[in-house]
Amino acid sequence: MTPAKPALTGPMPDDIAPIENVPLRVQVADRLRNAILSGKLRPGTGLVETALAEQMNVSRAPIREAIQILENDGLVETIAYKGKRVKPLTAREVAETYSLREVFEVMAVRRILENGAPLDALYAHCAEMTAAAEADNFEALVAADEAFHHSLIRLADHDLLMSSWKNLYLRIHQIMALRNRDERNLSEVAGNHPPIVQAIADGDAERAIKLISDHTRILAAFDPATIVDSQ
Amino acid sequence: MTPAKPALTGPMPDDIAPIENVPLRVQVADRLRNAILSGKLRPGTGLVETALAEQMNVSRAPIREAIQILENDGLVETIAYKGKRVKPLTAREVAETYSLREVFEVMAVRRILENGAPLDALYAHCAEMTAAAEADNFEALVAADEAFHHSLIRLADHDLLMSSWKNLYLRIHQIMALRNRDERNLSEVAGNHPPIVQAIADGDAERAIKLISDHTRILAAFDPATIVDSQ
DNA sequence: CTGTTGTGTAATGTCGACAATCCATAAGTG
DNA sequence: CACTTATGGATTGTCGACATTACACAACAG
Structure with a gap:
């Protein structure tokens, strides 16, 4: 079917990094x-x-x-x-950002429950979080947390939701960078996630939604003094 | 308190139309x-x-x-x-647009129920719709419908939700323009709205959410053949 | 001293020209 | 004939210069 190609075009290390022509x-x-x-x-x-x-x-x-x-x-x-x-970041905007995020994540959970999706990635990120918490590694925990929520949105299989969520999460990055290091117990944060996955796995819509809802709402708590609102 | 200002600055027709300097x-x-x-x-x-x-x-x-x-x-x-x-408009994108709209509007209803808001505008737009339906005026009905939903979002008092909704509604405009004239019964569309307002007024969260949810979902029905998806 | 009017400066807004890139098509090569 | 390599045209990417605007501050008049 496929005739042998000329030898000159030999196998090439395919990670030769194509020249990125980034504008x-x-x-x-x-x-x-x-x-x-x-x-x-x-x-x-x-x-x-x-x-x-x-x-x-x-x-x-x-x-x-x-x-x-x-x-x-x-x-x-x-x-x-x-x-x-x-853009100045007001306390109101921060609150709105988190409340919209809550709605997005609840939507994702709903869709996953309705359409089904493999939960492996979620379990994996839970494990990463637990490990990070035990190692007292804040950065790793934050990264794993984002990966978890990113996977959650991805599993909802909704491109528009994904792009909206990503856009929203930009601001969350900014907010997190601006506010004081969270003194929350790392293992507590890590521990919040497995029950969510479990509820989804159980097909318990009400519990899953309540858990994800509470979780994102808790994250919204912030110290207004750290937000610069210069004029 | 306020000293009389110099007479030279007399009252000026305040609709003198400031020169708009639109880039x-x-x-x-x-x-x-x-x-x-x-x-x-x-x-x-x-x-x-x-x-x-x-x-x-x-x-x-x-x-x-x-x-x-x-x-x-x-x-x-x-x-x-x-x-x-x-941007090509696929059937999937259309579906996603409407499903996200549904989530936005449900969020708005939730917030209105939680925080309260005057419903006058909603009643007014319902009346406009009824009038438009009786006059068999499709354009007017569409305009009133949009005004209704716009007011609904506004009453939720959530700037980010408003801007997200507006952005989403752009695509809805496009979709509506591309698909064949809706042959739905005008008075039926008009009749869908008052019960929503009533449920909100009654503080009946479950009913209000179900009604707004059903309503937006119905609007999503479309004829895929009218969508151009030229690769 | 209050208010108005000029002027300068710093920033964005707009323009026309040139460079870099991609695609299709043709020319070349074994 | 299959495949590679030039080449041309069309389109976007980038640049430097000029035009326009808004703000601040000084000069001035009542």
Whole structure:
């Protein structure tokens, strides 16, 4: 069926890394996004195109487009002829972000219960969390927690929900970076998740929804003083 | 308390219409958005910057930024170095759009029930719908329906929900424009709404949620043949 | 001193030109 | 004939320069 191909085209290490042709605007957007999400660029900080352009050694065009990308992400806002700045983060916005997240995750659980889905990934991330908690590794716990919730959304098999959730989670990253290190008991956080998976596995809709709902709501508690709301 | 101000600053007709300084990119984006939402630009249609620029007598910069705005709205997608096009609309996307809308509206009802809100606007829009149905005015009915749901979301007092819903509703506009005129009985559509308001007024959460849920789900029914999905 | 009016500066908004990339098609090669 | 390699055209990506706007501050008038 498939005739032998010429020998010249030998097997090639397929991780030779194709040359990524990432447009400048994307590179710029990624750098700025990282800065914002890591809290290095605090809410209210002004973003001046010319300054950024000079700093990054590119023209203003990619900078403008990058900032627009971040605007789409909801991380930056523009005031015509005045300037662009990292979107201020009010206590209200934080609360709204978490409440919408709750709705998204409940929706995911509902869909998983209705349509079914393999729960292996969820179990795996639970294990990761437990391990991280025992090792007292905060970073790892946070990563595993995000992986858990990401998997939960993915299993819901709903592209629009996924993209909406991802977009929302950007702000959650920002919020987490801005607020003081959570002094919650690590093992408590880790312990919250397995019952959720169990309830889903049991097909117990009411319990699963209540658990995921409570869980995301608890995460919403935050210290308002850490949020910069500069004008 | 307030000293009399100099007479020179007399009362001024306050509808003197401030000169609107709408950036070109916004004008372009609005025009393109209208074309897409009204179905004149069908999904899959390629958007060539140079052509648009010449056609609208502006340079490519505002065109690019306008297209990016539409990308944020989820109406356009870009393929690097290849082109931009009106995002194809698959049956799956349509279904996802409506299911997410359902979740949003249920969330709104929940919040209204929890926090309370004046329902006058909802009653008013119900009346508009009834009138439109009696006059057999399809356009007016659609407008009133949107106003009803918009008010519902507004009453939930949740900015993020509002912006998410608005963004979602853009696609609903597009879908409605693309699919054949709904042959549903106008008065039936109009009649769906008052019970929802009544249930909210009664504080009957379960009924209100079921009604709004059923209502939005019914709207999701569509004729797949009318959706263009040109690869 | 209060309020108005000018002016300058800094930022965004817009433009036209050039560079980089992809795709299709044709030319070349064993 | 199968496959590779040029080549051309079309499209997006990037750049630097100029236009427009808004704000702050100074100068001025009542």
